[in-house]
Amino acid sequence: MLVLRKFLRDIPAVLGAVIVLGVVLLAIFGPWIAPYPEDASASHLLRRLRPPSAAFPFGTDNLGRDIFSRVILGARGALKVSLAVVGAAMAIGVPLGLVAGYGRGILSEAIMRVTDVFLALPQLILALALAQLMGPSVESAMLALALTYWPFFTRIVHTETQRLRNALFVDALQGIGASTPRILFLHILPNILSPIIVRATIGLGFTILVAAVLGFLGMGATPPDPDWGLAVAQSRGYLPNAWWFATFPGLAILVAVLGFNLLGDGLRDLVDPRLRRSR
Amino acid sequence: MAGFILRRALLVLPSLLGLLVVCFLLIRMVPADPAVALAGDNATPAQIEAIRRSYGLDQPIHVQFLRYLEGVARLDFGQSQFSSRPVAEDIAQRLPATLELTMAALLISVGLGVPLGVLAAVNHNRWPDFVLRVVSVAGVAVAAFWLAIMLQIVFAMQLGWLPLRGQLSAGLTPPPGPTGFLLLDSLLAGRFDLLADALRHLVLPAVTLSLGGLATITRFTRAGVLDTLQKDFVFYERASGYAPRRLVWIYVLRNSVAATVTQIGLLFGGLIAGAVVVESIYDWPGIGSYTVQAILTADSKVMLAVTLLVGLIYAVVNILTDVAHALIDPRLRDRA
Numbered sequence: 001m002l003v004l005r006k007f008l009r010d011i012p013a014v015l016g017a018v019i020v021l022g023v024v025l026l027a028i029f030g031p032w033i034a035p036y037p038e039d040a041s042a043s044h045l046l047r048r049l050r051p052p053s054a055a056f057p058f059g060t061d062n063l064g065r066d067i068f069s070r071v072i073l074g075a076r077g078a079l080k081v082s083l084a085v086v087g088a089a090m091a092i093g094v095p096l097g098l099v100a101g102y103g104r105g106i107l108s109e110a111i112m113r114v115t116d117v118f119l120a121l122p123q124l125i126l127a128l129a130l131a132q133l134m135g136p137s138v139e140s141a142m143l144a145l146a147l148t149y150w151p152f153f154t155r156i157v158h159t160e161t162q163r164l165r166n167a168l169f170v171d172a173l174q175g176i177g178a179s180t181p182r183i184l185f186l187h188i189l190p191n192i193l194s195p196i197i198v199r200a201t202i203g204l205g206f207t208i209l210v211a212a213v214l215g216f217l218g219m220g221a222t223p224p225d226p227d228w229g230l231a232v233a234q235s236r237g238y239l240p241n242a243w244w245f246a247t248f249p250g251l252a253i254l255v256a257v258l259g260f261n262l263l264g265d266g267l268r269d270l271v272d273p274r275l276r277r278s279r
Numbered sequence: 280m281a282g283f284i285l286r287r288a289l290l291v292l293p294s295l296l297g298l299l300v301v302c303f304l305l306i307r308m309v310p311a312d313p314a315v316a317l318a319g320d321n322a323t324p325a326q327i328e329a330i331r332r333s334y335g336l337d338q339p340i341h342v343q344f345l346r347y348l349e350g351v352a353r354l355d356f357g358q359s360q361f362s363s364r365p366v367a368e369d370i371a372q373r374l375p376a377t378l379e380l381t382m383a384a385l386l387i388s389v390g391l392g393v394p395l396g397v398l399a400a401v402n403h404n405r406w407p408d409f410v411l412r413v414v415s416v417a418g419v420a421v422a423a424f425w426l427a428i429m430l431q432i433v434f435a436m437q438l439g440w441l442p443l444r445g446q447l448s449a450g451l452t453p454p455p456g457p458t459g460f461l462l463l464d465s466l467l468a469g470r471f472d473l474l475a476d477a478l479r480h481l482v483l484p485a486v487t488l489s490l491g492g493l494a495t496i497t498r499f500t501r502a503g504v505l506d507t508l509q510k511d512f513v514f515y516e517r518a519s520g521y522a523p524r525r526l527v528w529i530y531v532l533r534n535s536v537a538a539t540v541t542q543i544g545l546l547f548g549g550l551i552a553g554a555v556v557v558e559s560i561y562d563w564p565g566i567g568s569y570t571v572q573a574i575l576t577a578d579s580k581v582m583l584a585v586t587l588l589v590g591l592i593y594a595v596v597n598i599l600t601d602v603a604h605a606l607i608d609p610r611l612r613d614r615a
Contacts, residue, residue, distance in 0.1 A: 012412070117297035122552040122589040128574045129582045130305065147305075209422055213556055216424045217571065232425050239428065240436035250425030257420035265416070 003270060013266020019259025026075035034069035041224045049242045059244035062234060063224075067244065070226035071252045077227055078256060081138065081220075082207035085145040086200050093150035094196065097157025098184045102165055112158060118151040124210060131219040141220040145207060156199050160192040194271040198264055205260025212253050228253045287601055291594040298590040299351065302583050303344055347583075356584040361576045366584045369569060374588075375459040376446060377558070377565030381550040383485035388492030389543060393536075395493075396500025401527060403505060411497060418494025423553055427487045427560040434483060442480050444562040451476060484561040488553050492546045499542045503535030510534070537608065544600030548593040 008014060031037045044064035052059045058067035100111040127144040134140035161184075164170060173183050214220035215229030223230065228249040235245035322330075331337050335346055350357065356366035399411040435443040446461060447453060451473060456464025462481075465473040507513065508531060516526055551566070558567030566585060573581035 012416070113294075113297060114301070117294055117301050120294060120298060120548075120590050120593050121301070122548065122586060122593075124552045125555060125570060125574075125582070125586055125589065126302075126305070128555070128571075129579075129586070132574050132577050133579075205420065209420070212422050213424060216422075217556075217559070217574075219574070229422070229424075232422075232428065236428065240432040243432055246425070246428050246432070250422060250429070253422045253425065254417065254420055257422075258417055261416055261420055 007266065007270055010266050010269065012262045013269070016259050016262025016264075016266060019255060020263050023075050023079060023256050023259060026072050027079040028076075030072045030076050034066075034072040036066040036069040037073070039065040039069045040073050040226050043224075049238060049245070051242075052244050058248040059242070061231070061245050062238055062242075067231070067248050070231065071228070071248055073226040074228045074231070074249070074252065075256070077138070077221060077225060078208050078211065078253075081142055081145075081211045082204045084142050085149060085207045085211070086203045088142075088146035089149035089203070090153050090196070090200060092146070093153025094157050094189075096150070097154040098161050098188065100154065101158040101161025102180070102184055102188070111154070115151045115154045115158075118148070119155065121148065123148045124213065127210065127214065128217065128219055131214055136219045136222070138221050138225075141211060141214045145210060145214075149203065149207070152203065153196065153199060156195055157192060160195055161188055164188050164191060194267075198268045198271060201260055201267055202264035205257040205264065208253065208260070209257050283605060284598065284602055287598045291598065295587075295590060295594060299348065299587060300344070302586045303347060304340075351587070357580040359573070359581050360578045361572060366581050369581075370566065370584060370588065372459070373565050373569050376461065376563060377551070377554055377567060379460055379462055380481070380484055380488060380558070380563060380565060381547070381554060383481055384488035384492065384550055385543070385547065387485060387489035388496050388546065391489075392493045392496030393500050393532075393539065396497045396539075397504050397527065397532060399497065399501040400504035400508065408501075411501070415494040415497045418490050418497075421490065423487055423491070424556050424560055426490060427483070427557060430483050430487060431560075441482055444560075446477065446480050446564055447473070448476050448480075484557050484563055487561075488550060488557045491553065492550065495542055495546060496539060499539045500535065503538050504531055507531045507535040533607070537604065540603050540607065541600060544596050544603075547596045548589065551589050551592060 026033065031040075042065065044060075047056075047060055047064040048062060050056055050060040050064075056066050056068060058071060061067055061070070096111050096115070100108040100115075102108070127141070127148050130144035130147060131140045134143065169187065170183060173187060178187075211220055212227075212229030212232075215227045216233045218230075218233065221227030221230045223234075231249035232246050235242060235249075238245055335343055338346075354367050356370075358364065359366050359369055362369055395411055399408045402408050431443055434441045442448065453461055454464045454468040454470055454473065456467060458464055458467075461477050462474060465471070465477060504527075513526065513531060516530060517523070521530070554563075554565060554567035555570050556567070557563070558565050559571040562568065566588070569581065570585045572578075573585065
């Protein structure tokens with residue numbers, strides 16, 4: 001409970017947690033919250049490009065759809081993509097990091113060299129190229145992002161595992177004959193979970209941002225998905241008159257990513273008191 | 280010092296080779312037959328077969344890779360599918376525009392970020408610190424493509440203060456100049472009208488591109504200065520009556536920038552990648568918009584060359600970062 005009280009005193013982190021909770025709730029209950037849930041795909045040409053008003057708080061888009069509803073409905077897609085990408089990146093990166101950090105042989109050296117090469121790659125460019133070559137769709141965008149994000153987990157897990165490799169409890173486990181997979185996954189992994197969770201939280205925000213870029217460039221979500229990045233791209237033909245068309249979906253990206261970043265920063269402070277805020 | 284630089288440079292070669300292998304494999308492993316894509320929609324199987332043979336796509340993958348490697352060694356990256364010109368020529372022509380843009384963005388990030396970071400640290404836990412902390416987290420969270428469009432709406436479309444897109448107004452021709460850098464060439468040719476026009480075009484893209492870096496540099500400078508302020512030597516110098524301003528901006532800052540210098544190095548790689556988005560929105564004639572065109576047309580030769588180029592720039596900047604560290608902190612020269 002001490003931990004919880006410490007967390008609650010960190011106002012930016014609490015703000016982040018509230019935003020993240022909001023995004024999750026919108027993602028689950030969006031279709032019941034949005035005033036015009038049918039606007040995910042419907043179009044109403046009679047009320048195109050209306051400015052914000054009481055009936056349409058964020059205005060309407062080029063097909064007369066309520067932007068407020070579409071911003072709410074977009075939360076589900078954004079969260080789904082980022083959860084899938086970070087989940088897949090963890091599934092690849094964490095075991096590799098464990099193996100590389102625990103072993104001392106040529107295998108662990110090889111894993112880390114490959115990881116370094118991937119870290120030197122321009123992530124966005126590679127993700128764009130892969131998404132295009134696999135055929136632009138949400139699925140290929142997710143795969144491309146996962147393929148470029150796993151090294152971040154490998155590096156962090158590698159460092160942490162190396163630190164624990166010589167710990168007394170690992171020595172003891174080796175002494176009583178525990179198998180290597182057992183030591184790695186049942187004993188070392190639980191001990192390094194906190195930095196992984198922090199990295200994953202920040203990664204969720206980062207992935208929402210990069211997925212929005214892919215959507216904006218036409219390499220991710222496809223019409224009529226209520227995707228935030230795609231909406232900003234569609235608005236470009238109607239500027240500057242329909243400023244609300246570009247503004248509100250972009251603000252949604254900003255707020256969502258901000259929430260995950262603030263929460264991640266707060267968790268990091270909590271987990272590792274040595275690192276002070278803003279480092 | 281020269282030996283130090285040479286040793287660092289040699290360490291880069293294996294990672295560059297690794298970069299090439301990974302890119303080549305990734306782009307070739309993707310389930311799409313490049314010969315089919317090249318031949319177009321109405322090609323007969325025989326035509327596809329002919330293309331496959333003429334591009335060497337019927338060879339085993341390691342032979343294809345060695346042939347590619349041989350080309351890279353001669354700076355021959357093949358021909359771009361959409362511009363029908365050698366990729367190396369396209370890149371050489373477009374690189375200066377991107378470098379000008381990223382340098383301008385880096386200048387803004389560092390020139391504003393370091394003073395703002397010091398300001399936040401000196402006012403630790405007072406309102407300037409709070410404001411800068413919120414702004415710096417938001418700066419990393421904002422989508423560059425959205426910020427670019429917002430800036431265009433306000434400053435180009437509504438207020439009309441700055442041009443909407445491009446590197447130079449229509450009707451003006453860039454000087455033939457020796458360097459290929461528009462700003463530098465205009466200056467050398469004494470064409471100050473061109474220089475002013477080019478600078479006005481540079482403002483919005485550079486500001487957009489600089490924001491993420493600005494936020495990062497502010498954060499790291501703040502953390503570094505906060506750390507140093509608690510050191511004994513600061514306490515001593517304060518007690519000896521050094522002017523507070525001189526103490527903070529010279530002695531403390533010099534001892535706090537190590538982490539910031541690393542970040543500047545890392546940022547440069549991010550800036551080049553960020554240029555992809557920013558350039559395509561502002562129609563900036565650099566590597567970034569070239570890359571987007573290549574991606575939209577699935578031009579794998581260009582994609583491979585650009586990825587390698589970014590990796591190379593990244594590696595060179597990493598070396599420069601290490602050298603900068605060694606210059607700031609003489610203790611590091613003996614290691615490594």
